[in-house]
Amino acid sequence: SQQGEEDPQALxxxxxxxxxxxxxxxxxxxxxxxxxxxxxxxxxxxILIRSNEREKHSGRLRVTLDTSxxxxxxxxxxxxxxxxxxxxxxxxxxxxxGGTSYGKLTFGQGTIxxxxx
Amino acid sequence: NAGVTQTPxxxxxxxxxxxxxxxxQDMNHNSMYWYRxxxxxxxxxxxxxxxxxxxxxxxxxxxxxxxxxxKREFSLRLESAAPSQTSVYFCxxxxxxxxxxxxxDGTRLSIL
Numbered sequence: 001s002q003q004g005e006e007d008p009q010a011l012x013x014x015x016x017x018x019x020x021x022x023x024x025x026x027x028x029x030x031x032x033x034x035x036x037x038x039x040x041x042x043x044x045x046x047i048l049i050r051s052n053e054r055e056k057h058s059g060r061l062r063v064t065l066d067t068s069x070x071x072x073x074x075x076x077x078x079x080x081x082x083x084x085x086x087x088x089x090x091x092x093x094x095x096x097x098g099g100t101s102y103g104k105l106t107f108g109q110g111t112i113x114x115x116x117x
Numbered sequence: 118n119a120g121v122t123q124t125p126x127x128x129x130x131x132x133x134x135x136x137x138x139x140x141x142q143d144m145n146h147n148s149m150y151w152y153r154x155x156x157x158x159x160x161x162x163x164x165x166x167x168x169x170x171x172x173x174x175x176x177x178x179x180x181x182x183x184x185x186x187x188k189r190e191f192s193l194r195l196e197s198a199a200p201s202q203t204s205v206y207f208c209x210x211x212x213x214x215x216x217x218x219x220x221x222d223g224t225r226l227s228i229l
Contacts, residue, residue: 004159031215040222041222042222042223043160043207043218043220045217045218048215088159088160104162105218106176107160107161109158109159110159
């Protein structure tokens with residue numbers, strides 16, 4: 001089952017506008033990650049936010065995390081046509097095997113962002 | 118830096134055929150993962166390997182087997198391909214649970 005659920009499923013904006021995508025999840029997490037996927041390519045990591053963090057920035061990206069509401073948001077400011085892609089949130093189900101900790105991510109279905117020039 | 122390399126990039130199989138998808142990473146990561154991506158389903162974990170010598174089932178392991186050949190390589194095998202396994206398969210690797218996963222560009226597999 002999918003832990004992360006993104007909203008909206010699709011978002012269409014003009015260049016220069018801000019884009020906000022939301023993610024909700026069901027169980028306690030160790031961290032939450034956002035990834036971008038361009039058409040026909042693999043996923044590229046954007047930001048990782050730990051459960052004890054509330055906000056994180058990276059360039060034009062801002063991620064917030066509200067563990068009480070089990071939700072996160074990704075804000076892309078001053079969007080560009082090159083930001084057109086699918087965006088996924090992924091939650092980390094903590095596991096432990098063979099003496100090595102690992103992250104077993106559960107992905108949402110993604111938000112398709114289209115930025116028009 | 119190659120990162121995560123998957124081969125082949127495309128493959129068409131007939132029902133019942135077998136094949137192995139290869140994945141190699143050059144980042145000295147401990148953990149490796151196999152996902153499948155279907156339209157409207159996001160990514161689903163098939164198998165993962167927390168470290169060299171260990172493998173474990175993910176969300177959708179039926180019909181697949183894996184081998185962690187060494188620290189660099191993690192292969193996914195379809196013993197008897199079925200049309201329901203038509204999908205895009207992604208391999209990923211990570212250092213540990215608090216580090217991001219790095220993905221290959223995927224193998225597009227069609228089973229007729």
